[in-house]
Amino acid sequence: MLYVYIKTQNALVQRINFNLDSQELPQNILWIDLLHPSAAEIAFISSEFNLEFPTKEEREEIELSAKYWEDNATITINAHFLVRDLKSDEEDRNLIKLRTEIVTFATAKNILFTIRYNEFSTFEEIQARILASPKNFEDGFDIIDKMFEVRVEKDADLLEWIDKEARRLRTSVLEKKDEYSYDEMLKDISSLQELNMRVRDSLFDKRRAMTSLLKSDKIDKDIKQNLTIVLKDLNSLVEFSVSQLNILDNIQTILASQINIEQNKIIKIFTVATVAMMPP
Template sequence: MVFVYQRTDSAFETANLSEIKELDKIVWIDILQPNEEEIKQIEALFNFKLPTKHDREEIELSSRYWEDSRSIKINSYFFVSFFFVENAKSHYNESVSFVLQDNILFTVRDSELQTFDMLSQMLLSYPKELYTGYDVFMQIFDIRIDRDADLLEYASRECDEIRKKLLWESGSHSVEVLRKISTLQEFTLKVRQSVFDKRRILTAMAKSPKLSKQIKEDLSIMMKDINSLIEFIAIDDNTLDNLQNLFLAQTSIEQNKIIKLFTVASVALMPPTLIASIYGMNFHFIPELSWGAGYHFSLVLMALSSAIPLIYFRKKKWL
């Protein structure tokens, strides 16, 4: 699918490829899962080659940002999340390609992304001062940065909930809590990859001679916002590490309690076992064999031998 956004005097309107008449009115062409025919039409009409899926997923720096005399080509990560972390498949980084050429922005992507839907609604409903593809590109990144900030705030709230659960709720050292901490760590890692990628792209763009002074000033503001997000990510990372250490400490305490219980039980039962073993020996000349109270004496002796270690442990506050 190809969505063409054209600027009129006071608003934006959409068009199909076949309806394009005046190229100078086009501001943004959004290309979603294009077929071969659509790719050929765009490449013939605008005289350039669209990035392939393989190009979008390249991780080398030279493949993430490329600028020549005619255009700027950018491959960026867009973090996708459904605002829950119970499943690691609920968040991932989606690659998106941007091509800026002749004041037109071309975006190439393989899946629906909320950022682009929001911008589309914004352009059609509340048109802003967006006249070129560079303006639209800056607006996309601005929306994306705000979205990443929301995701980090969500992760921070989740960390607070886990901390409260670990400190105040019994049975909080479950596998589910550890799984949630681990998934949140992966969640934050994916956001960090996306934010770092944005910083690298904007840093490279700031050096471009194709950008106006106003756009470079806007880039400077965005860079400050991104640096703030990076500091926020570092705080979340430290918090998650502390939560994991707290979880492991609580698990160790619970295990120590269980081991201590078994140890006390073993020590308490050792004297009665010894006494029972002595009186269970098959020797004819045992003094208590002919004693009428011998059996009751042995039972009392075993009870005392169990009670004395328990009393001693309690006085030592081991129980």
Template structure:
């Protein structure tokens, strides 16, 4: 599906490609959004606007040179947009989706394969409450600004989850469970994906700020956005360290619990050893054993076993081992 956003006076209109006879004749086109576009639609856009649309393989390249480049007419950007269903503990619950941006002749071309919240928000903004968005550069900056705000919200959410886990580990008995470790691990992956998305935005905006194709007012906005991203980077570093500390705390508490169990079994073994020794001696059944014919032998052996078990318990308690 290809949607054209055209500015008419102070309003925007959204029109599908199939509803337009000659898109190139519309001088007020600001943004062309290509969502789940077919190969025929992409070729049609390339022909009408004399533009090269990145392929799916090009959009997913990870080399820096493949994420941003310019030619004489256009700026091509491949960026990561973090997709999350918040704290759902599956690998597919959060991932980075590649989105391509092409800026040419003051028109923004976007190529994507997924519905993304930032694009839904900018669509509502254009059709209901348009701001001072007069060119594709303005729309691009607005999309990135929305995306950066969303990344900040996600990081705040991760920080809140980390704080809840810390409280469980310190004050609640059920905090030392496998579910807690799974949550910590999931949050680490969550934060890592957000970090990748944020770093990608910073790299793109830094390169974009050096471009000669951008108006000066856009460059000033980019400087402010880079400062916002740098604050997110610091937040990510702190949150990452917090999660590492939580994992270490969890493992330390797990080791303490295991040591307590091992100590309990060790004490039980030591306490049972003397009674076991006494029982073993009188269980040998040699013919010439003086106590075999003693009428008080049985109760005396039981008493000796009790005393032999109680003495180590008293000793361990006095030493503070119990």
């Protein structure tokens, strides 16, 4: 499916659901969003704008050269976006599940092209901003700028949630609350550690992309200034993520100590019982 965002004569932005069979591409295109695109749709856009989109294998490569490359006319970025699934286990305790999806950004002639195979709240928010405040989006680079800004904000929200859950767990461990078993606590600690590492990997990925964008001569001064601010916020989040991992490790150590104490108590009880039952 192709969504084409165009600038109108009255300085507004209009979104068109583009159909290959019955339409021609309009003028003054700001952004073409390819959601679950078919091979024909990708081939059409590639031909119309002389673009070479990465293959599925190239999108999934981990080398830096596969995540960002730039030539005289285009910039291509393969960025990791986190998809958040809220699930509940049999005891109705909410657990956040995350998976990583790759989104391709490409620019040519100041137009942004995105290829994605999932719905993202970040895209929905940016779409709403473009339609509500079109003056803030002069070209595709403005959209990339705001896209990374919003995504970093959402990663910050995830880290805040992890911090809240870590504090709750620490209180439960220290106060020895009976609402969770040791197995459940260890499972929750492990889940929070996994979430933290996924968010941190996502932050690292965006930091590489933004750092590369700042070096590009295709980006104007205002966008570079905003990206620099977002990058500083991102670096602060990375430090916060590291401190969270240390806190979770500390909670795990405390819990392990409590488990050892409980096991020692049980061993003492069995030892006393064994001695008491020994014949005189």
